[in-house]
Amino acid sequence: MRRVHGLAGVVALIALWWLAAATVFSGSGAVPTPWAVLRSIAADGWAFYGPNIGATLGAAVQGFLWGNGLALAVAVLVLLVPQLEAVATQLAVISYCIPLLAIGPIVLVVFGGDATVVFLAAISVFFTTLIGALLGLRSADRTSLDLVSVYGGGRLAKLRFVQVIAALPSTFAGLKISAPSALLGAIIGEYLGSNDQGLGVSLMISQQQFQVPRTWGLALTAGLIAGLGYAVVALASRAVTPWAYGRAAS
Numbered sequence: 001m002r003r004v005h006g007l008a009g010v011v012a013l014i015a016l017w018w019l020a021a022a023t024v025f026s027g028s029g030a031v032p033t034p035w036a037v038l039r040s041i042a043a044d045g046w047a048f049y050g051p052n053i054g055a056t057l058g059a060a061v062q063g064f065l066w067g068n069g070l071a072l073a074v075a076v077l078v079l080l081v082p083q084l085e086a087v088a089t090q091l092a093v094i095s096y097c098i099p100l101l102a103i104g105p106i107v108l109v110v111f112g113g114d115a116t117v118v119f120l121a122a123i124s125v126f127f128t129t130l131i132g133a134l135l136g137l138r139s140a141d142r143t144s145l146d147l148v149s150v151y152g153g154g155r156l157a158k159l160r161f162v163q164v165i166a167a168l169p170s171t172f173a174g175l176k177i178s179a180p181s182a183l184l185g186a187i188i189g190e191y192l193g194s195n196d197q198g199l200g201v202s203l204m205i206s207q208q209q210f211q212v213p214r215t216w217g218l219a220l221t222a223g224l225i226a227g228l229g230y231a232v233v234a235l236a237s238r239a240v241t242p243w244a245y246g247r248a249a250s
Contacts, residue, residue, distance in 0.1 A: 017034060018034055029212060032213045037220065040216075040217045041221075044214065048202075049221060051197055052197060052198055052199050052201070052202050052218075053199065053225065055197045055199075056183065056186050056187060056198040056200065056225075057183075057225065059118050059189070059190075059195075059198070060182040062118045063117070063123075063186060064121065064122075064125055064178060064179065064182040067122030067123060067125035067129070068175060071125070071127075071129035071133060072133055072171070075088075075133035075134050076133075079155075092126060092130045093127070095126050095127055096127035100120050100123070100185060100189075101192075104120060104189060105192060107119050107189075114195060116192070117185075117186050120185040120188055121182040121189065123185065124178070124181040124182055124184060124185030125178030125181050125182050125185070128174040128177045128181065129171065132170045133167055133170070133171045136163075136167025136168065136169065136170035136171050137159075137167045139167070140163040141162065141166065144161075145162055145163075148161055168244075169244035172236070175233045176233045176234055177230075179229035179230050180226035180229055183222065183225060183226045187199055187203070188200065191204055199218055199222050202214075203215060203218050203219065206218060
């Protein structure tokens with residue numbers, strides 16, 4: 001039933017889009033019809049979209065891995081050395097609050113090229129994953145931790161046998177958000193002119209040339225890829241943490 005409702009919502013949204021394009025925005029041409037966007041995508045074809053998607057997706061995946069890997073490492077380090085918590089939290093908040101468009105030009109001057117796209121993608125995911133991992137690690141059952149202590153286990157044993165398992169649901173919750181965030185960071189990096197290929201570069205060029213259907217096609221493509229990234233992590237979460245969804249582990 002939920003899938004039916006979701007499909008009905010998508011159909012209604014497309015219908016409203018088509019109606020607005022044919023009535024309110026028919027004179028300005030700022031909002032093309034869905035059919036015009038599809039024709040533009042078909043005309044450009046995979047020869048145009050393939051290389052641009054590959055460039056952006058490659059940088060986003062690298063940023064996703066670097067940012068989340070660093071966030072998880074910092075979370076474990078904070079758990080083992082509690083004195084570092086204040087510094088780590090402040091760094092996470094700073095990375096989240098600083099606008100990417102503000103630090104993008106600086107990063108471009110310092111690193112240049114593809115490294116800027118990867119850096120912005122990585123910094124876009126650091127905060128959510130770090131906070132999710134820290135909350136999960138702290139949510140471990142106290143009785144289980146005491147049991148490990150009784151059997152002579154130290155901090156590493158508690159981390160391995162109790163806290164990592166307890167942290168998985170909230171960590172995956174952060175990873176689901178970071179998947180589309182990494183793509184957004186990569187597109188912003190490309191939009192700043194740090195690369196010669198990608199969805200961000202193509203969006204900028206199509207806007208400058210007033211190619212409205214292509215601009216909408218690129219935006220919808222980016223949104224679809226972001227949604228697929230979220231769905232992939234969500235499926236992995238259901239497979240790794242079945243107890244979080246009320247299902248028994250196999």
